[in-house]
Amino acid sequence: MKEKFYKYIENLQDKITSTLEAIDGKAIFKEDLWERHDGGGGRTRVIENGDVFEKGGVNISAVHGELAPAMQKYFNVGDVDFFACGLSLVLHPKNPMVPTVHANWRYFEMYDKNGNTIDQWFGGGQDLTPYYLFEQDAIHFHSICQRACNNHNAEFYQKYKKQCDEYFWNTHRNEARGIGGLFFDYCKPTEETTIENWYNFVTEVGDSFLEAYVPIVEKRKNLEYSREQRDWQEIRRGRYVEFNLVHDKGTLFGLKTNGRIESILMSLPPHVQWVYDHHPQPGSEEIKLLKVLENPRDWV
Amino acid sequence: MKEKFYKYIENLQDKITSTLEAIDGKAIFKEDLWERHDGGGGRTRVIENGDVFEKGGVNISAVHGELAPAMQKYFNVGDVDFFACGLSLVLHPKNPMVPTVHANWRYFEMYDKNGNTIDQWFGGGQDLTPYYLFEQDAIHFHSICQRACNNHNAEFYQKYKKQCDEYFWNTHRNEARGIGGLFFDYCKPTEETTIENWYNFVTEVGDSFLEAYVPIVEKRKNLEYSREQRDWQEIRRGRYVEFNLVHDKGTLFGLKTNGRIESILMSLPPHVQWVYDHHPQPGSEEIKLLKVLENPRDWV
Numbered sequence: 197m198k199e200k201f202y203k204y205i206e207n208l209q210d211k212i213t214s215t216l217e218a219i220d221g222k223a224i225f226k227e228d229l230w231e232r233h234d235g236g237g238g239r240t241r242v243i244e245n246g247d248v249f250e251k252g253g254v255n256i257s258a259v260h261g262e263l264a265p266a267m268q269k270y271f272n273v274g275d276v277d278f279f280a281c282g283l284s285l286v287l288h289p290k291n292p293m294v295p296t297v298h299a300n301w302r303y304f305e306m307y308d309k310n311g312n313t314i315d316q317w318f319g320g321g322q323d324l325t326p327y328y329l330f331e332q333d334a335i336h337f338h339s340i341c342q343r344a345c346n347n348h349n350a351e352f353y354q355k356y357k358k359q360c361d362e363y364f365w366n367t368h369r370n371e372a373r374g375i376g377g378l379f380f381d382y383c384k385p386t387e388e389t390t391i392e393n394w395y396n397f398v399t400e401v402g403d404s405f406l407e408a409y410v411p412i413v414e415k416r417k418n419l420e421y422s423r424e425q426r427d428w429q430e431i432r433r434g435r436y437v438e439f440n441l442v443h444d445k446g447t448l449f450g451l452k453t454n455g456r457i458e459s460i461l462m463s464l465p466p467h468v469q470w471v472y473d474h475h476p477q478p479g480s481e482e483i484k485l486l487k488v489l490e491n492p493r494d495w496v
Numbered sequence: 497m498k499e500k501f502y503k504y505i506e507n508l509q510d511k512i513t514s515t516l517e518a519i520d521g522k523a524i525f526k527e528d529l530w531e532r533h534d535g536g537g538g539r540t541r542v543i544e545n546g547d548v549f550e551k552g553g554v555n556i557s558a559v560h561g562e563l564a565p566a567m568q569k570y571f572n573v574g575d576v577d578f579f580a581c582g583l584s585l586v587l588h589p590k591n592p593m594v595p596t597v598h599a600n601w602r603y604f605e606m607y608d609k610n611g612n613t614i615d616q617w618f619g620g621g622q623d624l625t626p627y628y629l630f631e632q633d634a635i636h637f638h639s640i641c642q643r644a645c646n647n648h649n650a651e652f653y654q655k656y657k658k659q660c661d662e663y664f665w666n667t668h669r670n671e672a673r674g675i676g677g678l679f680f681d682y683c684k685p686t687e688e689t690t691i692e693n694w695y696n697f698v699t700e701v702g703d704s705f706l707e708a709y710v711p712i713v714e715k716r717k718n719l720e721y722s723r724e725q726r727d728w729q730e731i732r733r734g735r736y737v738e739f740n741l742v743h744d745k746g747t748l749f750g751l752k753t754n755g756r757i758e759s760i761l762m763s764l765p766p767h768v769q770w771v772y773d774h775h776p777q778p779g780s781e782e783i784k785l786l787k788v789l790e791n792p793r794d795w796v
Binding site: 226228242244251253367368369430434437438441442448451452457458461462464465466467468469470471472473 | 553757
């Protein structure tokens with residue numbers, strides 16, 4: 197399974213980066229291959245200063261070795277070995293009318309000291325962070341998420357949509373990071389399902405990503421915007437930074453377990469503002485977005 | 497002691513904000529009075545878009561009530577009451593030749609459920625974060641810190657300078673946030689000293705702040721700078737954000753114990769950049785700064 201899934205994310209990375217380069221038309225992804233001191237490595241691809249994508253990364257990695265003490269504690273296991281691989285992406289478009297997007301698909305295995313597999317699971321998801329709310333775009337993104345789920349289990353979409361709203365919650369701001377999508381974790385074989393079924397589900401979500409995001413980019417990338425709208429985007433990007441650095445488990449584990457810092461922090465936006473006690477005008481488009489972030493909505 | 501110290505920080509806030517307004521010449525501090533739901537409140541003063549200070553806050557607060565569970569765990573105490581007051585300031589100048597500065601002076605008391613004081617201590621410090629290194633400025637700042645210390649104990653400067661370098665260490669970047677200054681905490685009465693002696697020490701450091709920082713601002717605020725130097729400042733501000741959101745205990749406790757978010761996060765810089773895998777030119781002024789951040793130096 198680990199070879200099969202790694203092969204999948206290698207191909208998916210190629211497909212996503214070549215599609216995004218074609219959309220951008222100006223910038224191309226810079227590739228960095230890196231090795232992890234204690235086993236494994238990754239292929240980081242970052243795009244910067246494009247016509248459409250101001251900054252973004254589409255990274256894969258496959259790492260293995262002894263599970264770090266902080267992770268042992270987190271997973272409530274003893275001294276075990278692990279393998280983990282996944283694709284992580286974040287795209288920060290230049291135009292504030294185009295939403296930021298994040299996606300991640302990952303696979304994890306744990307072994308006892310004799311090399312026997314003692315646990316295995318998939319995790320991941322995809323979620324959208326608009327700066328201006330086009331309801332049509334939110335409905336499109338969630339519809340694609342729902343369709344990918346419905347091919348596997350009628351309950352997945354509702355469940356993973358809810359988990360996404362809960363996970364990407366900026367508790368100290370009392371608002372969501374964005375308008376959500378899917379978030380799932382610990383997808384393990386049980387009496388009812390196999391790891392192959394989970395593979396089929398996770399890869400179907402992975403395959404749906406470009407269909408979920410690209411039509412939104414195409415529709416909004418040439419819209420005009422003002423300096424004030426750009427300021428609003430940069431202020432909202434501040435909330436993105438706050439979530440990733442204060443609450444996001446993946447980021448914090450990466451920072452605390454000697455991950456490759458530049459690959460982890462590629463998720464941070466290029467230009468960001470913090471303005472003291474900023475409040476948009478009542479009745480504005482900015483307030484319309486905030487209302488949805490404070491009370492996540494059902495989109496499909 | 498709590499009334500006496502609160503009076504002190506009230507006066508110090510007035511003195512600092514009026515001095516900074518005079519230096520800026522354009523912007524003035526906006527004052528927000530706020531109340532804490534569970535007891536106490538604060539007086540937040542924020543300056544934005546000045547000629548010298550792009551953003552900054554000089555805040556005081558005095559809060560009291562039942563110690564939150566997260567804080568009980570941190571201090572390793574049971575269900576006790578507390579009082580805490582302090583002044584916190586962060587100033588982000590516009591000109592990259594002028595360093596960012598942070599300072600904090602605080603006093604804490606804990607009581608049993610009969611209202612008896614069971615613990616009391618002072619904490620605080622002041623530290624400098626330059627974007628370009630003028631050794632003369634670093635020496636000046638540390639000299640003033642040293643003088644304030646030496647009036648009380650010949651060992652304080654070395655001890656608190658070292659603690660400052662250790663505390664403001666961005667572990668995930670393996671570099672200091674800035675060039676340090678002083679950091680002290682849990683300054684309690686013992687057989688050798690009284691809480692009044694600590695009051696005298698902490699207020700002497702507080703009184704030294706303007707003398708430590710203002711001459712540096714005056715000397716550098718009119719220096720010319722390029723767009724590239726401004727970019728470097730904004731990239732380095734990103735490291736400031738990373739430290740405050742990932743590592744700073746005060747910020748994280750504030751965020752996790754329902755503090756006033758806008759007063760806590762006034763510390764975040766106004767305009768910030770994250771550039772993937774940024775490395776300055778060998779031999780440049782930027783590299784000169786990095787070398788000092790990677791290996792904190794003795795300045796006096």
